[in-house]
Amino acid sequence: MFSQYFGHYLLNNGLITAHQLKHALDLQKTTHVKFGVIAVDEGLLTSKQVEEIHEKQKQQDKRFGEIAVDLGFLTKEQVDLMLSSQKKKHLYLAQAVVDQNYMTIEEFTNALNEYKRIHSLSNEKFEAIKSGDIDAIVESLLHTNHPEKEGYAEYVSLFVKNIVRFIDDEVYVEASEEKNADAEWLVSQEIIGEKPLWSALAADEKVFLEIASVFAEEKLTEADELAQASVSEFLNLHNGIFLVNMSNKGTELEMKPQKVDHDSIVSVHKENSLCISINTSKGKFQLILSHSPENVIISDKRKENQTV
Secondary structure (H helix, E strand, C coil): CCHHHHHHHHCCCCCCCCCHHHHHHHHHHCCCCHHHHHHHCCCCHHHHHHHHHHHHHHHCCCCCHHHHHCCCCCCHHHHHHHHHHCCCCCHHHHHHHHHHCCHHHHHHHHHHHHHHHHHHCCCHHHHHHHHCCHHHHHHHHCCCCCHHHCCCCHHHHHHHHEEEEEEEECCCEECCCCCCEEEEEEEEEEEEECEEEEEEECCCCCHHHHHHHHHHHCCCCCCHHHHHHHHHEEEEEHHHHHHHHHHHHCCCCCCCCCEEEEEEEECCCCCCCEEEEEEECEEEEEEEEEEEEEHHHHEHHHHHHHHH
C-alpha cells in the first residue's frame, strides 16, 4: 500500500506526472504476488488450505499468515521469512521510477525524507508505513485535530484491511472534507449500542458492479438484487468483524439490517462524521461514517432535482 500513498505524494507535489505514476505502478505489479499464491508456489500450502484461510478471514480480523499459523498450516518462522520479502515493496516503486528516468535515486530519497518530515513520522512509524502497516497508514491519514479520530481509526483500518482481503489489494485512501455526497448507489448499515455508528458505502454504478462482482465471485452487469445483495453482504461482513473486535474489548454492539438507496444525496453532521475516499484499481468510492445516526439525512436526488 505504501507505494500507492507515496506515489500519489510524488504526483501531488509535481515530482512525477499522472502518466508516469500509472506506468511505475503498472511495472511494480509484475513483482507483486499475493501471500497465498507464494505459499502455494513454494509448496507450503495447498489451494484448499488457502481457501480455508480466506474463509476464516471473513470471521475474524487476522492476517493471512496469523491464521495459517493458528490452523497449523505454517510455522511462525515460515511466515516471518515470507513477510520479510514483502517489507521492501516501496523499493519496487523506486526501481520503477529510476529505471524509467522519471527521478534520480537521490531525488527519490530526498522525497522520502520530506514525506517523513511533513507527516512528523518517527523512524519506527515510518518503517511501519513502508512495510504496509495499515493501522499506521490510517493513523497518519486522519487529521490529528479531528474530534472523533480515535473513534474512527480502528473502524477505517479494519475497513481498508477488508477491502484488501476481499475486494482489491491496490488501495489508496484519502480523508475528505465533504459532508454531503451524491450516491448513485448507497449501501448503509447502522450499528447500535453503547457506541452507535452509521456506516455507508457510496459508489457510482460502474464501481458498485465491480465491487459486487468481486465479492460475489461472478461477473455482474446489472445493479439488480444480486448485485445489491453482494455489496450489502460485504458491508455486513465487515461490520460483523468490527463488532467481534469491539466485543473482545468489552463493548457489545448490534447491527441493524443493511439498506440500499439509489440516486441519493447523503448529508451528515460535520463535527462527528468522517468521509473517506477509497481509491482502488476497480475505481473510486466513498466510505461515510457518523457517530450520530439520527443526524444522517438521505434524500432522493431525483425528487430534489424536480423541486429546483
